[in-house]
Amino acid sequence: MPSKPLNSTAASMLGLLHQGPMTGWDLLSAAERLIGNFWSLTQSQVYRELAAMETAGLITAGTRGPRDRRPYELTDSGRGAFAEWVNREPGKEHIRIPLLLSIGFGQHINPELLAHYVAEHRARHAERLANYMNVLQNAEESGLVPDLYRRATLRFGLIYEQAVLEWFDSLPAEIRGES
Amino acid sequence: MPSKPLNSTAASMLGLLHQGPMTGWDLLSAAERLIGNFWSLTQSQVYRELAAMETAGLITAGTRGPRDRRPYELTDSGRGAFAEWVNREPGKEHIRIPLLLSIGFGQHINPELLAHYVAEHRARHAERLANYMNVLQNAEESGLVPDLYRRATLRFGLIYEQAVLEWFDSLPAEIRGES
DNA sequence: TGGTACATGTAACATGTTACATGATTAG
């Protein structure tokens, strides 16, 4: 009985659990750190999926530790479900960039306001780029070379942020505002 | 009474309706063409929001044409709601790239399969890039220069796809497969 | 001893997805 196919949120949690037992909180921060740049989870979802996956027998809860920490670990069934899921065709990318909507409807926005939003968002992307460079440099310095796959996803972030900044800097003065 | 704030899906529909009355179908294809690269709508949502916005008085339906076509147009109230919405801080970008999840969990995937998926997705991005170049070239040739804002969003697509291809081509043989 | 970060969970609601039902018009 193959039951319902996994959703990708649950699946990513199972993927992370291959590193060892984790609590909901752990999962949330691991997700943020490891896949947060191209995949998002909310706390609410995490606990909901944990409950559902426990019911479905894909994970089992350990005994509660200190602050009510409740570590979950994979069952064989969970491992199997993940293996099946991860080998399937990855779906289409899903991108939503509100700032581009704003620019697309730019003629309806107060120009100074638009320039302000643009500058704000540019700054956030610059920060993120700096962050990627930092992660990569720390890894290098500490001699802890991230594995092949991790490097690939990190590189994606790096290249993406570089491209976005390039785009920001190519915007005409009418949109960026004159500085 | 400011009623419920617009959601961005509905708001984008109102934005498109500034070009003139459109049916649900028209809206769907206009959205696909104009903002589809960084914003998505489904047919179901479009009709749902149309109904909701008509009830809310933001749009009014004209008389049914040929194939039951039912054109909607903005009311003053709709125009106002849009103006308010579009001037607000654009939210955070939201990106979900299943292929990156697959690569992040790459150690659990059959390598040939992964290489196959990677090649497939690379091809799609190459197509999209070609498409952007085409749109831009056609515009140039026809002398119909797209406006400032449209150019900015188109250029985003262009730069994004270029970056993604660069990333694909930087992937190690273990991930891309040897060719 | 008080504030911050940790930690779990629920409820209500908004949004997005998929599948289905129904039919009209047009092009070949």
Add this chain to the structure above:
DNA sequence: CTAATCATGTAACATGTTACATGTACCA
């Protein structure tokens, strides 16, 4: 005349968001 495309709409369900409720442990 028939297949493709146009066109609207509903229903059921899955997923994502926001807000709230309730504490615990740690560190300065």
